[in-house]
Amino acid sequence: MFTAMLGEAWHAMGANRLRTFLTMLGMVIGVGAVVLMMAIGQGAEASVKRSISAMGSNLFVVLSGPPSMGGARSATGNAPSLNVKDANAIAELDGVAGVAPVTMGKAQIVFGSNNWNTDILGTTPSYLDVRSWYLSSGYAFAESDIRSATRVALIGKTVAQNIFGDDIDPLGKTIRIKQSPFVILGVLDSKGQSLDGRDQDDTIIVPLTTAQRKLFGNQLPGSVRQIIVQAESDKAMAMTEEGINGLLNQRHNIREGADSDFSVRNLTAIANSAAETTRTMSLLLGAIASVSLLVGGIGIMNIMLVSVTERTREIGIRMAIGARQRDILMQFLLEAIVISIVGCLIGIGIGVGGAVLVSIFTKAEVIVSTNSVLIAFSVAASIGVFFGFYPARKAAKLNPIEALRYQ
Amino acid sequence: MQKNIEAKAVIEVSNLYKDYQTAAGPFPVLKDVNLRIENGDYVAIMGPSGSGKSTFMNILGCLDKPTKGKYVLDGHAVATMEENAVAGVRNKTIGFVFQGFNLLARSSLLDNVALPLVYSGIEKPERHKRAKVLLEKVGLGKHINSRPNQISGGQQQRVAIARALVNNPRLILADEPTGNLDSVTSEEIMALFGELNKEGITIVLVTHETDIAEHAKRQVRFLDGKIVQDTLTNSQLAEVL
Numbered sequence: 001m002f003t004a005m006l007g008e009a010w011h012a013m014g015a016n017r018l019r020t021f022l023t024m025l026g027m028v029i030g031v032g033a034v035v036l037m038m039a040i041g042q043g044a045e046a047s048v049k050r051s052i053s054a055m056g057s058n059l060f061v062v063l064s065g066p067p068s069m070g071g072a073r074s075a076t077g078n079a080p081s082l083n084v085k086d087a088n089a090i091a092e093l094d095g096v097a098g099v100a101p102v103t104m105g106k107a108q109i110v111f112g113s114n115n116w117n118t119d120i121l122g123t124t125p126s127y128l129d130v131r132s133w134y135l136s137s138g139y140a141f142a143e144s145d146i147r148s149a150t151r152v153a154l155i156g157k158t159v160a161q162n163i164f165g166d167d168i169d170p171l172g173k174t175i176r177i178k179q180s181p182f183v184i185l186g187v188l189d190s191k192g193q194s195l196d197g198r199d200q201d202d203t204i205i206v207p208l209t210t211a212q213r214k215l216f217g218n219q220l221p222g223s224v225r226q227i228i229v230q231a232e233s234d235k236a237m238a239m240t241e242e243g244i245n246g247l248l249n250q251r252h253n254i255r256e257g258a259d260s261d262f263s264v265r266n267l268t269a270i271a272n273s274a275a276e277t278t279r280t281m282s283l284l285l286g287a288i289a290s291v292s293l294l295v296g297g298i299g300i301m302n303i304m305l306v307s308v309t310e311r312t313r314e315i316g317i318r319m320a321i322g323a324r325q326r327d328i329l330m331q332f333l334l335e336a337i338v339i340s341i342v343g344c345l346i347g348i349g350i351g352v353g354g355a356v357l358v359s360i361f362t363k364a365e366v367i368v369s370t371n372s373v374l375i376a377f378s379v380a381a382s383i384g385v386f387f388g389f390y391p392a393r394k395a396a397k398l399n400p401i402e403a404l405r406y407q
Numbered sequence: 408m409q410k411n412i413e414a415k416a417v418i419e420v421s422n423l424y425k426d427y428q429t430a431a432g433p434f435p436v437l438k439d440v441n442l443r444i445e446n447g448d449y450v451a452i453m454g455p456s457g458s459g460k461s462t463f464m465n466i467l468g469c470l471d472k473p474t475k476g477k478y479v480l481d482g483h484a485v486a487t488m489e490e491n492a493v494a495g496v497r498n499k500t501i502g503f504v505f506q507g508f509n510l511l512a513r514s515s516l517l518d519n520v521a522l523p524l525v526y527s528g529i530e531k532p533e534r535h536k537r538a539k540v541l542l543e544k545v546g547l548g549k550h551i552n553s554r555p556n557q558i559s560g561g562q563q564q565r566v567a568i569a570r571a572l573v574n575n576p577r578l579i580l581a582d583e584p585t586g587n588l589d590s591v592t593s594e595e596i597m598a599l600f601g602e603l604n605k606e607g608i609t610i611v612l613v614t615h616e617t618d619i620a621e622h623a624k625r626q627v628r629f630l631d632g633k634i635v636q637d638t639l640t641n642s643q644l645a646e647v648l
Contacts, residue, residue, distance in 0.1 A: 004525045015513050317509045320470055321570065322498020322526040324491050400470045404509070 005327075009335040020339065023303040026296030027343025027383075028350060031376045033289035035351025038372035040323075040358065041282020042194045043365035052271040054191045054200070056131040058097070058237055059268055062090070062148025062227040062244060063262035080223035081261040084208070086251060087227045093243040095236035100127035101208060101224040105216045109204065111175045114163040118156075119203045120177065122211020130230045138171045141207050149209035153182040157190045157201040178215055182206065195274050234268075241266060290379075296343070297383035304336050304391035316403030317396050329396040336388020337381060344380035348373055416479075417578055417609045418444040418467060423476030425462055425632075429570040436462045437473070437634040438593050444611060446577070449604045451620035451640070452613045454629030463629065464613050468494050468503050468580045481577065495588060502571025504612075506583035508563040510555040511572075516542060517551040520569045527574060545599065561592030568599060572608075579603065585619055597622045611620040 013020040031211035064082040087101035103122045108115055125140055127133075141152050153175070160170045172185045206215070208224070231240040244264050254260055308315070315328055352373075355366045420540050423440040426433035433577055436459045444450055454460045465471040466478060478485045481500055485493065497503070510519045521538035529537075545565035547558070555563055555648035557574050564584060571579055581600070601622060604610050623645045628636035 004531065313509075314511060317511065318522070318526075319494070320468070320497060320503050320505075320509070321523040322494055322574075324526070325492040326491075327494075327526055363588065402464055404505075405472070 005331055005334055006338070008331060009338045012335055013339065023299055024339055024343035024346070026299035027293075027340050027380060028296075028347040030289070030296035031344045031347025031380055032350035032354065033284065033292050034376045034379070035348055035359070035368065035372055036354040037157030037285035037289040038282070038375075039351070039355035039366040039368045040364070041278070041285050042367040042372065043359075044278045045275070045282060046367055047365045048195070048271075048275050051193060051195045052268075052275060053132075055194065055267060056133075056230065057268065058234055059130070059266075060229040060231070060237075060241060060244065061265050061267055062086075062229060062248070063263050063265065064223075064225060065259075065263065078218040081252065081388055082224050082227055082248075083220065083222040084224060085222065085223065086248060089247055089251060090227060090244055091104065093180075093240065093247060095232050095240045095243065096229055097232045098126050098130040098132045098230040100124055100228045101225045102127065102226050102228060103208060103211050105211070107178050107215060109159070109163065109175050109177050111163040111173065113165045114165075116159060116162045118159050120211060120215060121203055122208045122215070123205060124208050127205070127228065130228050133191065134189045135186040136189045138184070140186055145207045146209050146357030149207060149213050151180055151182045151210060151214065152185045152207065153177070154186045154188055154205040155184050156188045156203040156205075158199055159202060159204055160187055160189040177204070177206075180214055195271060196208060230313050233266060239268065267288060287326065293379060293383065297340075297387040300336055300339055300371045300384065301387035303390060304332060304388055305394070307335070308332060308391045308395040311395075312398065312403045312406040316400050316406065319398070319400035320404060324394040328398075332392035332395050333385065333388045336392065337384035339387075340380045341377075344377055347380070348376060351376070416443045417446050417448075417481055418442065418611070419477075419479040420467075421477045423463075423466070423478065425459070425466065426474045426591045427469075428617040432517070433474075433637040436632050437466075438633070440476070440634055442627065442634065442637075444609065445528050447604070447607055447609055449600075449622075449624040450612070450627055451623035451625070452611065452627050452629065453615060453617075453620050455615065460613050460629045462609070464580060464582050468501055468613060469497050470503075494526070498523055500576055500578060501570075502576040502579045504564070504567050504571050504579060504581040504584045506586040508555070508560070508567045508587070510553055510563055510566055515552050516530070516547060516558070516566050517553060519555065519566055520573055523570060523574050537573055538569070541573055542566070544572075545569045559592075560588055561595060564588060564592075564596055567597065568596070568603075572603070576608070578609045578611070581610065583613055583615075585614065590642045593619065 062082060064080065082101075084101050087099050091099040100123050105120055106117060107120045108117050121127075124146055125142060128135075128140055135154065136157075138154075140154060141150070145152055155170055163175065164170045164173070170187055173184050174181045175184060176182070188201065188203070188205070194200050206268060212222075229240065229244060231237045241264055245260075248262055249260060252261055318328060351367050355368050358364060359366045420440055423437055425436050425437040428434075437534065440463060448461065452464065462471065465472050467480075469480070472486070480496065483496075485496070488496070489563045511522070514522070517535060517538050519539055521534040524534040524537065539548070539551060542548055545568055547562060547565055547569070550558060550562070555566065558566070568579075578602070578635045584600075585596055588596065597619060600610055600612070610623070614618075620626050621640055621642060623640055626636070626638055626640055627634055
């Protein structure tokens with residue numbers, strides 16, 4: 001019985017191919033748009049999430065304040081107001097898991113005939129833990145390297161690629177940074193792009209003291225540009241932020257109400273808001289795409305109403321030879337559902353194809369998840385039922401005599 | 408009880424009224440109609456246009472409902488049946504033949520004849536087997552895959568009769584079955600009805616042509632919504648005498 005009706009629905013669709021195709025097109029475009037938009041949105045979300053986890057979790061960065069020279073204030077981070085002792089004091093606070101003082105600058109590096117300009121980061125071994133940054137080969141420098149300010153370096157993937165190429169293993173090689181020789185101890189794992197699109201692998205990490213004394217000099221003994229602080233947990237973030245502010249205000253003798261000479265930034269909050277933004281964006285894309293799905297559904301309803309009117313006589317004949325109301329209802333409902341589902345399958349194909357094209361041409365990350373396909377499919381089927389039901393019921397409620405007389 | 412009734416009438420209509428609702432108020436079409444049709448009978452219903460014969464036929468076929476009165480079909484009061492049961496009656500007890508054939512234009516003759524079986528939940532191989540047998544019986548065994556628009560009117564009416572017979576009904580109702588056919592084809596169709604009646608199927612047909620009505624055993628004449636005459640036909644009288 002059911003297969004017979006399915007056959008009838010298929011038959012009826014074939015009877016007016018162009019019309020069926022155009023009706024389906026609404027569904028095809030709607031489902032295609034939903035699948036594609038969800039793929040783009042989920043891709044964006046995934047790449048943001050990866051950037052966040054690459055950054056390290058529960059992070060604060062404490063920046064030194066702007067230097068003030070006779071009333072003219074310079075950029076944040078340039079005043080020598082933070083130092084290693086501040087970092088050590090912060091490490092003693094409750095809820096702090098790790099602390100890494102950082103000083104940085106740009107420098108020209110040379111190996112053989114190759115040279116490259118990159119970021120040099122002077123820090124302590126705990127930096128790698130705090131940023132969850134691992135080495136792909138070699139080993140990190142130790143506290144002893146900090147004490148004696150040895151000339152050793154950890155090198156990022158991009159830098160290694162540019163000055164060593166593919167063939168030379170950087171481990172143990174000596175490069176020159178600002179004319180001083182540095183031995184490469186390890187190669188850093190790839191971190192990819194940061195949230196603001198910077199290549200994080202274009203970096204060299206050296207011991208803090210080496211950077212301070214031998215590369216960039218020191219405005220004040222022990223001063224650092226920033227201190228990265230990792231809280232023990234998400235819940236400890238607020239407490240830790242308060243602790244850092246209190247501690248540094250006290251240490252820097254800043255009176256209540258006066259301007260601080262440092263600032264504390266919650267990197268995780270910034271990252272979360274970036275994630276929130278992409279989520280909102282993908283929701284918005286999905287919502288816009290759903291509108292076309294709705295329009296497709298209305299198209300189906302419209303055509304089914306026309307179809308019921310056109311086939312009034314046929315309905316009368318079917319009733320006269322014993323079709324029950326629910327048989328007629330099922331017949332038209334099935335037709336609407338078949339149109340939606342076939343349209344949906346084509347739409348999924350087009351959506352997935354479009355997603356592949358987008359990823360090829362824009363290099364953006366797109367993810368077609370099983371979930372998004374299942375959602376599109378079930379929504380399409382529900383639209384078939386929802387928008388097919390009214391016309392089908394109208395057909396089923398026809399009076400057999402009037403239907404038979406309909407011309 | 409069932410057995411008892413079967414021995415009696417297929418159709419029993421008593422005090423039947425039908426009004427049509429018009430803008431000017433209810434318009435009576437059938438007024439106090441009483442009729443009893445025995446099992447195996449062959450009745451021609453006659454009367455001028457507007458006499459109510461087609462309305463009566465539609466009520467007999469459970470396509471329309473009377474305003475008032477009782478209609479007992481095969482022992483069951485139709486008024487008390489629920490919608491699905493009435494559909495079942497149309498499907499199994501009655502075979503309807505229309506003036507305009509009313510075949511589905513898009514379907515093959517085989518599918519047209521097999522269609523009632525879809526609604527009785529019979530599987531496809533069995534449906535096609537039975538439809539084929541009936542198409543052969545009405546002389547169209549070679550055209551089972553044709554479409555209705557590829558055959559003549561007389562052939563279409565044969566297909567419609569095959570469709571009416573496919574579920575082995577006890578009763579065939581034919582509303583002006585020869586109205587759209589020429590006289591030669593009409594004779595062929597009436598011969599087919601005669602055969603079916605000999606096989607024991609009760610036939611009720613509406614016509615306004617006297618020579619068509621002569622094929623029946625009994626003539627019932629309608630005028631202004633009432634039965635004014637109920638006689639045996641000449642051929643039948645001759646047999647009785």
